[in-house]
Amino acid sequence: MAVSRSPGTPALEQPIVITAFPSSAFDIRKSIRLGLIAGLILVLISAMGLVESFDDRMLIDPILSLGYVLLFLVPLLVGHIAGRLPPLLEGMPAPEHRPRDVLGGLVSGTVASILLALLVIATPVFDLRTLFINLSPTLVGLLTLNQGLASGLLLLVAIGATLGTIGSALHLLPDKWRSALVKSVTWVLGIALLQDLVLQLLRGLGLSFASRLIFTVTGGLSIPATVLIFGILLGAQLSIKTKGESLATRFARLPDSRKRRTLYAAGVLLLVVIVVLPQIVGPYISEVLDLVGLFLLMGFGLNIVVGLAGLLDLGYVAFFAVGAYTMAVLVSPSSPGFAPQLTFWLALPFVVGTAALAGILVGLPVLRMRGDYLAIVTLGFGEIARLLAQSDWLKPFLGGAQGILRIPNIPVGPIELHTPPQLFYPIAAFVALAAYTSWRLQDSRIGRAWMAMREDEDVAEAMGINIVTTKLLAFVIGAILAGFSGAIFAMKIGSVFPHSFNLIFSLTVLVIIIVGGLGSLRGVALGALVIVGLPELLREFNEFRFLFYGIILVVMMRLKPEGLLPRARRAREITEEERAQDVGMPVTATAADPGGT
């Protein structure tokens, strides 16, 4: 770094100025600024075609499509933000929200929707469509709610203003009501959004008749069902008296023998759920779950490499490819060079071997690299793996661009697993194995060595930890887990091609563990569901998948940088760093630090 703060001078030059306490949250300039930002977001999502393409998806038939939800959510949220009271110093009693504070929301919502209205007006005048092909007449119709230009735009602004006001008025509700309301609306929208999943679950549980009552034939919740579900949810939330205690604290208070029994029961329950799950959810959703499982397997592996050992590997797909190709070569009768036609289970040990070898081969040259350099070089390795598989040189063994076909199914006793619900079981087993291994390793001699290495490589070495073997071990374990994932992937797809193993693959796994929470196993699981599972269920999103990854990442980094379900330690690290930055002090240097000498 060229400019660094010298340790002796903490940033006390920036005095903390305590201004007079604001009498109200309403600050016209802030509200307008927020409104402009929201307006820009609205213009952007419209111009990118999100609104139009999401309009095909009915959530509440026939009044509310996903496109409109997107449009309405923005002024609602910005109104809520505008109505927030400025933060006071920690420990002070929170000031009361007053009715006139909703003016902030009103202004923001209005400004935001006016901006969108301007887009509609400007489109024909400046012929914007030549720039943004998505600004079609259909979109204009959508934005004017098909009421004609003048009255439609007025309506649009009126709706924006109302939603902004509602958003900030939420602050006036008692906490319990607000959270019940927000949760109920989220649930209703969630049910509508995950219609396929809900339908499938109902069918699996033998409740098909209910689905006709809830959803309309054209798709989307029917209006009476919406009202009913919303009413039930709201009523339930308001009537439950909050115990104020989480399950975890209640569990912690149990005596040891009860604890053990509870854990045992939970384990059995989980097992039962896993066994019946694919049968209930049916083939399509099993397929999604299989995919989630394969990514989860990789996520656990990469979590060891990046989350625990701190080695940023951007070429992780290489190990997945090694696993897939090893399996393909060993089991497929049409493997071009060497075709021993082993069974899946006999080939597995070889997958472990080649993946481990690949881990060492990647690990050795990057032993002395750190941070950014490591990331770039591993990125290169990922590409090299793909190019090797494609190359003429290895074509006699790996089949070049044509890949390897005719991979048989996984045999288990007399049956062969090949449908998605059947494949769910081996995938679940491997995921469980990976989760258990990661969990045990976290609090072990090796796990601590990885963490120490992540914290400070030189010092770890000076404390007797051999960095070479410790690093290689992280790469090897990570590689083996990815190798398993690749091997099952090959069996599932029935063929392997070089182009399956691209950079996006590595990045997706990385996004999973970052969104979930680096180092946290539950986090990785949630991350895989959100990042891989959701887009599969919401096919409308598929086109915009990477856009969403980007948005999710940016939003996460701003709001919850430690991830959705962080490990306690990790949460501590990040929030404390943030706090230290907030007061303008480096984390490690305290006032007593005399600097170098």
Next chain:
Amino acid sequence: MIFFETKALQKSFGGLTAINSLDFHLEEGEIVSIIGPNGAGKTTFFNLITGFYPPDHGEILFDGHDLVGLRPSKITSLGIARTFQTVRLFANMTVLENVMVAQHSRTKSGIVGAVLQLRSFREEEQRIRDRAKDILSFFGSRLAGYRHDQPAKSLSYANRRRLEIARAMATEASLLLLDEPSAGMNPRETKEITELIGKLRDERGFTILFIEHDMRVVRGVSDRVVAMDFGIKIAEGPYSEVAQDENVIEAYLGRKET
């Protein structure tokens, strides 16, 4: 057999000779301090001993082994552990974990043991934990109780220095190299650390080599003092002699004049 010895040790950074044909030795059970003005090459000497930098020439012998060319982790496992002038703890690991992880080279359980929760693994974990607690108890109430589970970075500056010493102790080294153990401490804490260095030898049997600027500490515990300047040993002997040595006075005062 000589416990620790360097012969004609030499290290240059570009044109700057940081260590200049340094002959040095330690007897087992000695407490020796190194003094010298800033930039004299004291920390560089530690870095050479612990394998952080390779020397240009010369030998470093410890307990019958030649240390030149060995990995730092290997040197640690042979029995030399150090602390750092700029405290370098594993900041996000807990106090206890910092001490536990330093026992790495003395323990051996691997992946398999941890995953299968073998008895040998669990027993070793328990031993590591017990030893870590025992070492922390050496510092009295300073690093006791609730502090075990706090992240190292939440400690006060003096406590971070103590934890660094605890971590070095946990490696089961026989020779401890402490780089300015009292830096940043107040007079009371300085007095405490002086006693602690004595106790490290008397109760725990460590041989100690430490760099120090605070003469109260140097006078308080050193059996022998080595003064350095420009990478050269300029004086050696008991504190009273070295403090009177003309070269030493010149090294310190001469700096002040320029």
